Amino acid sequence: MSEFIIKNGHVFDPVQGIKGDKKDIAVKDGKIIESVSSGARVINAAGKTVMAGALEIHAHVAGPKVNAGRWYRPEDKHFDSHKKPGMTRIEGGKSIPTVFKTGYEYARMGFTFAMEAAMPPLYARHVHEEIHDTPIIDEAALPVFGNNWFILEYLKNHEVENTAAYIAWVLRQTKGYGIKCVNPGGTEAWAWGLNCLTIHDPVPYFEITPAEIIKGLIEANEYLGLPHSMHLHQNDLGNPGNYKTTIDSLKLAEGMTAKNNFGREQVLHSTHIQFHSYGGTNWGDFESKAKEVMDYVNKQKNLTIDTGNVTLDETTTMTADGPFEHHLHGLNHLKWFNVDVELETAAGIVPFIYDPSNAVFCSQWAVGLEIPLYAKDPMRCFITTDHPNAGPFTRYPRVYSWLMSKKVRDELLNGFKKAAKVIGATTLANIDREITLYELAAMTRAGPAKALGLMKDYGGLKAGMNADIAIYNINPDKFPSTGPEIEKAFANVAYLFKDGKICVEEGKVMDMGHKKTFWVDAKVKENKQVAHDVKEKFLRYYSINENNYSVPESYAPHQHIIAVDATQ
Amino acid sequence: MNTVTLTVKNTPELFLECENVNPDAFAGKKAADIAKLGAFQGKEITTLGDYFTIAGEAGATAADTKIVINGDCTKMKYIGAKMNAGEVIVNSTCDMYTGSWMSGGKLLVKGNVHSFCGLAMKGGEFTIEGNAGNYLGAAYRGDWRGMSGGVLRVKGNAGSDVGTFMIGGEMIIEGDVDIHLGTHMEGGRIIVKGNANRRVGGQVVKGEIYIFGKINVMMPGYKQVGEVSLDVDGTKAKFAEYIGDIGERHPKRKGETVYGKLYMKQ
Structure with a gap:
């Protein structure tokens, strides 16, 4: 995967408490990192807002x-x-x-x-x-x-x-x-x-x-x-x-x-x-x-x-x-x-x-x-x-x-x-x-x-987090004064990085990315009562068979599973 | 008023979507510019110049522009659709959506029109010298806002589902109509000088329907309340007055329930 360096943008990131300071964001292999090599593609974000x-x-x-x-x-x-x-x-x-x-x-x-x-x-x-x-x-x-x-x-x-x-x-x-x-x-x-x-x-x-x-x-x-x-x-x-x-x-x-x-x-x-x-x-x-x-x-x-x-x-x-x-x-x-x-x-x-x-x-x-x-x-x-x-x-x-x-x-x-x-x-x-x-x-x-419990990887621009980044054509020092200008700027990102890839450029979709389906797999202790109730309800009331109820993996081939253990 | 004359030189293989054939799109343009206006044929974007020979130039505004179309327009959709002013005369039969969403000006079709014409018309005059298809002056599929203004006149017959969801304006059909006339109407008036088939005025909330001929089978939701003498589109006669559709919701005005009205010429 390619490397990027987003230079001179006004960064707004509550995760790190950055309030519009000029800061460079480095991206490699889908993640935000501390620094990239000199070969990284430079994205000039001067006069733009980075979130x-x-x-x-x-x-x-x-x-x-x-x-x-x-x-x-x-x-x-x-x-x-x-x-x-x-x-x-x-x-x-x-x-x-x-x-x-x-x-x-x-x-x-x-x-x-x-x-x-x-x-x-x-x-x-x-x-x-x-x-x-x-x-x-x-x-x-x-x-x-x-x-x-x-x-x-x-x-x-x-x-x-x-x-x-x-x-x-x-x-x-x-x-x-x-x-x-x-x-x-x-x-x-x-x-x-x-x-x-x-x-x-x-x-x-x-x-x-x-x-x-x-x-x-x-x-x-x-x-x-x-x-x-x-x-x-x-x-x-x-x-x-x-x-x-x-x-x-x-x-x-x-x-x-x-x-x-x-x-x-x-x-x-x-x-x-x-x-x-x-x-x-x-x-x-x-x-x-x-x-x-x-x-x-x-x-x-x-x-x-x-x-x-x-x-x-x-x-x-x-x-x-x-x-x-x-x-x-x-x-x-x-x-x-x-x-x-x-x-x-x-x-x-x-x-x-x-x-x-x-x-x-x-x-x-x-x-x-x-x-x-x-x-x-x-x-x-x-x-x-x-x-x-x-x-x-x-x-x-x-x-x-x-x-x-x-x-x-x-x-x-x-x-x-x-x-x-x-x-x-x-x-x-x-x-x-x-x-x-x-x-x-x-x-x-x-x-x-x-x-949503996703703060480890999403919602911020800290090194280590997922490289999902939006760059807007908004200069915080000259914030647009009319409704239509504000709307236009927020409706058309200058760049959207999804998993470290440019998917939108100046409002134009450039790449379909690799979207994922998030779901939560919660592990619980074996529960015979619930297993029995499920079986009974499917036999007595549901219009479909229990085996036809679940969503097979083929329906969500790009899944991101968040595991939770509630057996302790 | 300036006149632009369009003469069909090539018949489209599929159907041509003439969304740009109206005085609003032509206004201020010379023949060469009009020829460059886009028109979809299937998924391909073509130009009006590919199908029409264009003579004359448009006026500065839509109101100063008259369009005359000669040749076979049987495979042309959307002629005069969304027009706000000016005049369009089509010396041919046209396909669907002719005069739909028009809000002003005059549109005259000297042949027949297909279905979905005059949809959600808001104003102006739309005259069809031949016959009209189904869903004349109705709402777009799924929508609940049909013809709301203007005058729509058909000199021949019209098909089924005419005036569905009509909320205003006047529609005159000088010939016969098929089933489902004025379904869900909530305003406006429909005059049928010939006969109507079944299911006239189903689920009408308000509005008026006049039938000069016979209704094949009357809806059960209509009740005769009297007899009145009226002058309807130049015809003076006695009409039996019905209210309905009894099964539908009806608003109240000054404590009185407002029903739809159906008048049958005696």
Whole structure:
């Protein structure tokens, strides 16, 4: 492999505490090293910004639900489908892009890793097929557990060891990365026509509450010592007044400490918290409670969050929160897709237009920006759009422009048709903070890498780390002043190194890289109870045979296995 | 107004995607520049000059530009699509997407058009002297936003699924229509001067459908509420008034439920 020396760039690396100093980065054989030979290719990064490759912690980019969105929304592709010159294939779709476009666009923005946020275990093969076909970026997927019958039955009796053994079994079967929990209990309750809107609403038949599920899954996660923490999509998403449920759920993690060998400190990652930070009693008196939620998050060191920024686009909502999608369909009357995944989960899809002339959508936009602007520790607050739910991930450069420039966001805020109402319902207008490049590097690189348990090799530019490097055409001394300039710079990296290879140059894809699928192999003590239960459930309930459940290696031929030993 | 005349000199082997044949793309261009505009044939990018002899020059703006097309356009798609102003006259039959997404100006096709024409039309006048295919003035596949403005007139017959998801504007079909007329309509009006086949107005939320001839089989979701005298596109007559589709959701205005309306000429 070739050697590179990235010279004179302004380096932003929270791992080493480098805040824009001019520093050379040496790359050899896919790793960052101290120095290279004189024969190394020189990349002139003078006047440019150098960061580690970014990590996406929560996006819906692969699998049956994403694909259902693609086939039931041909109109999403019709006006946004093109072939760029070069080695790339046709890139189709705006809110639900093809796998190829997904890989190219992440890479062009400087990303080198993306976490598929909800993998239904039963359809894990489909998830891995799409991950395998997504070029350049490394990926992993989180299987969903919050409404799984095994989990509900074990946690009803607080059987943490059995829960952990079952989770370890599922991770191995599905090549999954960690524990995702979506609307705990609520999706299953919906099979009875009900939902769980607070953490104390009982799940019918299973007689367990969301609080018990959340706590139990956190305990199981720490029992196993997984690289990532429990990853929670909370109850009562998207409804006025839900911030109380949000804080109640976060409080469940109080007193718990992370036990793992990966340097991860949080025990709970609460995702797309923008959707969970609403006050008021209806859409008329709807208001932001981002301050209240973030005040709590700021003082609880064992929590991490991601934002879920509304980008004011036409998009496609998709989630394992089945009842929520049905609710949304009732609001906008657009086409509704729903599927029940046997003993495990469900999913729904509804197209959605965040119309900037609507005060509620603009307030949601403001809440999404307030969250990171109130965050005291950028290492615990990550930027997402919950792609595609709050907006397409391709809008990250625009989200950055709003966060990094008060002028840019205030222009939009004051220009809204219902500006007075939005300003009254939110606190964004009073916030002067502008996210710095160093903070952005924490929120998009070092922070998510640490939260995912990948800080040893990813998210930084220290010698020994993986050579995933993004170089942007941004001179920190002359930071662009307009929204479109900031967007353009973040949307088209000057260079993207993936595993020490140049994959993107001036926004143009040059190499498809060697993408890998990350998954976690957790070793647990033999558990006869769980083995028996799995066998019985497949015989009695599953529509497929147990032997057809697992994801064979041929579905993830380029795997990066992270081993965990929980037998001690 | 300046006129550009296009005469077909080569018939495409596959179908030619004439996304650049509209006054907006031609505006401010001379014949030689127009000849250089791109047109896909299958996956290959060709130019308009490969298929047309081009005479005259365009006006400074779309509104000052008139395009006349002679020769056989049976294998040409997208003529006049997305046009905002000006005028296009096609002395031939055209293929799919003719006049789709147009928002202004005048488009006249002197032959027939294939399916998916006038899709999601927003404004302007689109007249078809022959027959139209399926999905005339409907929404694009998967979309829920059909024709929303302008006037679309067919002098002959139209196929099935005409006006699906229509939300505004006026469509007049002087001949007959096939099944599924105005499905999912939520505004606008459709006038059919001939007969309609089955399933007229299925799942209509609001909007008006006028049928001068007969409906082969009436939908069960329509209820007669009276008889009215109307002047519809120059025809004064008595119409039986129906409301529907009863099975679909309906908005309320001032406490009253707003239904779709179906008028049958007596």
